[in-house]
Amino acid sequence: MSRNLVYMVAVNHETSTFRNSDYAKYAKLAWKFWCKKNNIDFIVADKHNDKYKFPIWNKLDVCDVGKDYEKIAIVDSDTMIHWNAPNPFDLIESGVYGVQDNANLRWLDESVTNYGGEFFPNFKIDLDKYINAGVVYLDNNSLSIYEKLREFYFQNQEKLDNWNKGGGREQTLFNYLLQINNYDVKLMPPIWNMFAMHKKEMFSHNFQDGDDKTPFFIKYSWVWHFTGFPIEQRTEIMKNTWMNTGDKYIPESDEDMYNG
């Protein structure tokens, strides 16, 4: 067993509009290769636990799955890691590490207003410390945040399962609980969770210079998070990314997996 773990939830579920496995297969291929190369355990939760209504909440069980590891990364199934990425666990000491999420400030404002108004009316969240929950790195001591979030979920399950005010599912609650419980939140550079790539224009390349058509997100970031754009495009974009880079992963992947 490695000292470090990458944990991913990749569950097909009736509540999802798009089949998770259609795009998660590329995420799994990339992370599987990279984890093997870096001697890191990679666990994928691919069975839904019916105690939760929506599959996203399965990630809270990382507090059990990860309890024997020194450092843990919790990554969404719409992420891929660059085949040659350095080891982010080398950067992790104590605390909860993530990338500040301020790509869509309207969504963020609505989310913290809605969830805050409902559950934390007396707490003012610090948006400068608000992180994207799709890729989180932490040490063993900080794993308890997921336990706290799980407790919170079950205390408020009816409200959360029927939530229709928008603002996402777990991310804003995760941030509120991090800040309310004084977890040591440390911001990482966006290379470790490059989300909202269309907004940041990371899908383009330097069309003014030579023949290098490598998209900026591949050239200049390590963890690619395919979110923040119309969700119906996700599978196609992840598939294209894999088709253009899969050969870099192939030496240690299965040929049939490469072909999807």
Place this chain on the structure above:
Amino acid sequence: MDKNIVFIIAVKKDGQLKPEYEIGIESWRRWCKKNDVDLFLLEEPILPMEDMHIIWQRYFLFDIYDANKIRANQTLLVDADTIVHPDCPNFFEETEDKYCLVHDDGSYDWVLRGMEHYKKRVYDEEWFNYWEYGNSGFQIVNQKHRGFFEYMREFYFKNIKEINFIQQSYGTGTDQTPLNFNLRAQDVDVKLLGYKYNMGCMLKKEILANDMLFTKLGWVYHFNGLPDKDKSVPFWMEKTFKYLYD
């Protein structure tokens, strides 16, 4: 102690300053008064603008001060296409006497293309972390940075051909990318302030809208990155000023 100064380039074209810039400047005038800060407008270029782009002339700041016998503690050099909220905190108290900028993440495509061109054509393959790249439309400096401003001017004249070529051929801005490279090359201690102090590309952040959400989320609004800017910038600056100050 010497006072802090807000410095804005306000050079008229055909005898007139754009009305929206007058509006931006008026917001700064009121903020300065409220916070006991002086406002300095550069109304005449130091050099003919054919010889040096007006944006680059801000690096004459300390020479301008010397010529006018002005003593400044810290200076904010801010673009005229900005409006400050009347309740904006005094950011001079957050600088730790460092060279302060705000990260520019509006379009990494634009930033990275600019960096790649300069890396190749001027900086001999040097590179730096693009996530620490600052917008030059909001810079806070102090006397410690006098030498760096001299360096920026010398750099300009030494590389004027390449700078003009990159600017005209690729459209990746004027001083901003070289400023960022040079800050690293000269080992200047830089502090990045939060987005709230230079809110650029607000359309991308989805906050520039009729509900004026942006005015609730930060303090200095930078009306850049807007399509149809000859119409949209005056429209939004006038609307914002009326909303905040009338």
